[in-house]
Amino acid sequence: MNRIKNEIIKDNLIFNIILTISLIIIDLVIGFRLLMKHQPFYLFVIVTILLSIFLCTIWFRRCAIYRFILPALVVIFLLSGFPVCYTIWISFTNIDGDTRETKREVRDLLLHDQWHFDSSKTPVFAKYYFEKSEINNLLKEYLTLKDTIDIQYDAVFEKNLPIKKENIALAAIDREIDTFIRRKMNQFSLKNTIILFDINESGIEKKYIYIPNKKNTNYKNIHTHTIDNESLQAELNNYILLGSADTDNEYSLVDIKWMITLIDELKNANFIIRDKFYYNEYGNRFINKIPLYIENPENEHTLLKFNEKTQAYDILIQEDDAIGRFVITENNEKPFHGEKLEVQFPGFSYSFFQPFRTDFVPSFFSGKINSRGFYNQIDTIFPHDYLKYLETAENTIETRTVLKQAIKRANAEVKKINRMINGKNGFKNEFRQSFFRKIVFFPTLSDFSYTIAPTTNILPNGYISPGYRVYTGFKHYINIFRNKGLQSYYLKLFGWTIRWALLSVFFSFSAGLFFAMILNKKQLHGKRLYRTLLLLPYAVPASISIMMWNIFLNTDFGTINSIIGYPVPWLTDELLSKLTSIIINVWLSFPYFMIICLGALQSIDTTLYEAASVDGASKKDTFFMITLPLLLTVTAPLIVGYFGYSFNNFTIIYLLNGRGTNIVISFIYNIATRERLFAFASAVSFVTFLLITPITYLQIKANNTTN
Numbered sequence: 001m002n003r004i005k006n007e008i009i010k011d012n013l014i015f016n017i018i019l020t021i022s023l024i025i026i027d028l029v030i031g032f033r034l035l036m037k038h039q040p041f042y043l044f045v046i047v048t049i050l051l052s053i054f055l056c057t058i059w060f061r062r063c064a065i066y067r068f069i070l071p072a073l074v075v076i077f078l079l080s081g082f083p084v085c086y087t088i089w090i091s092f093t094n095i096d097g098d099t100r101e102t103k104r105e106v107r108d109l110l111l112h113d114q115w116h117f118d119s120s121k122t123p124v125f126a127k128y129y130f131e132k133s134e135i136n137n138l139l140k141e142y143l144t145l146k147d148t149i150d151i152q153y154d155a156v157f158e159k160n161l162p163i164k165k166e167n168i169a170l171a172a173i174d175r176e177i178d179t180f181i182r183r184k185m186n187q188f189s190l191k192n193t194i195i196l197f198d199i200n201e202s203g204i205e206k207k208y209i210y211i212p213n214k215k216n217t218n219y220k221n222i223h224t225h226t227i228d229n230e231s232l233q234a235e236l237n238n239y240i241l242l243g244s245a246d247t248d249n250e251y252s253l254v255d256i257k258w259m260i261t262l263i264d265e266l267k268n269a270n271f272i273i274r275d276k277f278y279y280n281e282y283g284n285r286f287i288n289k290i291p292l293y294i295e296n297p298e299n300e301h302t303l304l305k306f307n308e309k310t311q312a313y314d315i316l317i318q319e320d321d322a323i324g325r326f327v328i329t330e331n332n333e334k335p336f337h338g339e340k341l342e343v344q345f346p347g348f349s350y351s352f353f354q355p356f357r358t359d360f361v362p363s364f365f366s367g368k369i370n371s372r373g374f375y376n377q378i379d380t381i382f383p384h385d386y387l388k389y390l391e392t393a394e395n396t397i398e399t400r401t402v403l404k405q406a407i408k409r410a411n412a413e414v415k416k417i418n419r420m421i422n423g424k425n426g427f428k429n430e431f432r433q434s435f436f437r438k439i440v441f442f443p444t445l446s447d448f449s450y451t452i453a454p455t456t457n458i459l460p461n462g463y464i465s466p467g468y469r470v471y472t473g474f475k476h477y478i479n480i481f482r483n484k485g486l487q488s489y490y491l492k493l494f495g496w497t498i499r500w501a502l503l504s505v506f507f508s509f510s511a512g513l514f515f516a517m518i519l520n521k522k523q524l525h526g527k528r529l530y531r532t533l534l535l536l537p538y539a540v541p542a543s544i545s546i547m548m549w550n551i552f553l554n555t556d557f558g559t560i561n562s563i564i565g566y567p568v569p570w571l572t573d574e575l576l577s578k579l580t581s582i583i584i585n586v587w588l589s590f591p592y593f594m595i596i597c598l599g600a601l602q603s604i605d606t607t608l609y610e611a612a613s614v615d616g617a618s619k620k621d622t623f624f625m626i627t628l629p630l631l632l633t634v635t636a637p638l639i640v641g642y643f644g645y646s647f648n649n650f651t652i653i654y655l656l657n658g659r660g661t662n663i664v665i666s667f668i669y670n671i672a673t674r675e676r677l678f679a680f681a682s683a684v685s686f687v688t689f690l691l692i693t694p695i696t697y698l699q700i701k702a703n704n705t706t707n
Helices: 002-007 013-036 041-059 061-067 070-090 103-113 132-158 163-183 229-235 256-260 264-268 360-371 374-381 384-392 397-422 427-434 475-482 484-519 527-539 542-552 559-564 574-603 606-614 619-647 650-656 664-673 678-706
Strands: 115-118 124-131 193-201 204-210 221-223 239-242 270-273 276-282 285-291 293-295 303-307 312-320 325-329 337-344 449-456 458-464
Touching (some): 013 041, 041 061, 061 070, 070 678, 103 303, 115 276, 124 132, 193 270, 337 384, 360 374, 397 427, 475 484, 484 527, 484 619, 484 664, 484 678, 527 574, 542 559, 542 650, 664 678
Antiparallel strands (some): 115 285, 124 193, 276 285, 325 458
16 A cells, blocks of 8 residues: 555646546546447447546656657557457447447437328418518519520521530520529528418318528428418518419419429428428428337337328337347247258359350250159158258257258269269260260269358348447357358458469569669669659559559550450450459559669678679679578568558559459458448458468568578
């Protein structure tokens, strides 16, 4: 205890106490605000930890020195640590393009912003009253413009132009009207518009009016009230009627169809008449709308949806925290998510290296294996009753064991059939003798397998949008490792990405070192000119250079193919596009290594070369024993860093868009942007980080060993 007392800083004690109390209050206020807005709890934890660290620096002597570097550490954490932590956190949630808000926010959205528009009910029509002075000014301008437009229309028709030119001229005139409308848009809003509804209630005409309030700018829910004729005349003294309320086809003064569309707030407002909501469909036509969802009085965790067929709220909406959605299930049961096993039956397939493919050969083989009783044998292994059982059976160890044994027996039959196809007197020889003697490539029968498919009692159209944010644990990571198709594709992509990065680094460094050694020669003339020319690829922005190469290498109208005179598929053939992307990446990056290597070469002590020459060392020995080791001492960290850059070099892959050149980062980009599966993309990113970490560690270790 005495030791702790000695560690406490007693200087400026009152100031420290006041500061501590203030920071605690600030922390609690932030936590309360986050709680009220239903934000994640981790934000409050991060703020609390940062404030606690700061308090340690002002209260304890041993921590006082860190007071000066704490701001820098906070900045580093916010710029580097926080994005990484946030990405990892997202991977344990279901966040995607449609599930970002909390459950409470989504629930409020469904209850207050989702509507059913009842077009079967009789609509109501409105009268719009605008201020006389504004309408008079507008009318003068409009009539002047109308006279001008009429003259222009007559002039176009009198010229007897061809139809195409006449349409162009008329379109130019219409643009003048549109320009006039856009210029007048800001003059009209609900701030200066009186709206009157004449409604027949049980044979009695009643007037409901909206009168603008200059102080009120909230036009979400607009309440109307009844008014008598005498009070109405007093309100309309300085206003003029625009449009008729009898029908939506009669207008006065100016065409109401385009005039009312200028009032942006009109489309977003809910007019409340007789405790009912009305929506402006178009012009002065208003239709009744009712909430699409209401709270269920019997269960606060469920909602009721309006059913158009029964005209009642009888569709039960339930919360499904497993996927973060409000859902509709079969027979109003609780949401269920399970797995079922599906048998993948074999089919005839050609290998990747067999270019000749036809559907006729597999059909010939199918007839042959049918005559040998193959399909009857499969029916005994997988009877119809067993397949029906699998549709409802749970994915248990016992079920999988029985299925694997059946698949093993079925694949044994497949091997027999493949031997019949490829045997000395097999089916392929019969096919050659009967049809084409010169055919080389034949398909083989693939193996039986099984997949794990999800099953649920949620109706196909029972997923309510938007969803809400929930924690899913390791669900995305389990999907990555259980989905064999995704796993094989990702590993193939990861392997190509490693090759892409290593080849880019190797050839870029080699080319840079080669040109650096040439420029380092004393007897070379015009060094500045050569250096300038070699630096051009690095000086031009990479995006512009890549798009330029994309145009040059186009198969149909590219410059290079035009010179060659042959349509080489530089970017459409998978192998060629990979080679092309590596060459372009080397072309873009070798100047960087050339600059680094040139500076490193000039810093090497020349006496080392003189001593090597005296000892009789050849140029090859000098390069590998002196130049390269000393060069790697300087450039090895840059090489490791450039490997990481090439591994995530999204720009060149995205802009070149070559076939089969996708790397891991572009795969993650497609998941996040096209599929909008942000949480799954974050999980793939973290798995990639775990895979690339040991490779980077080995590179750094090799660098230290070399040094």
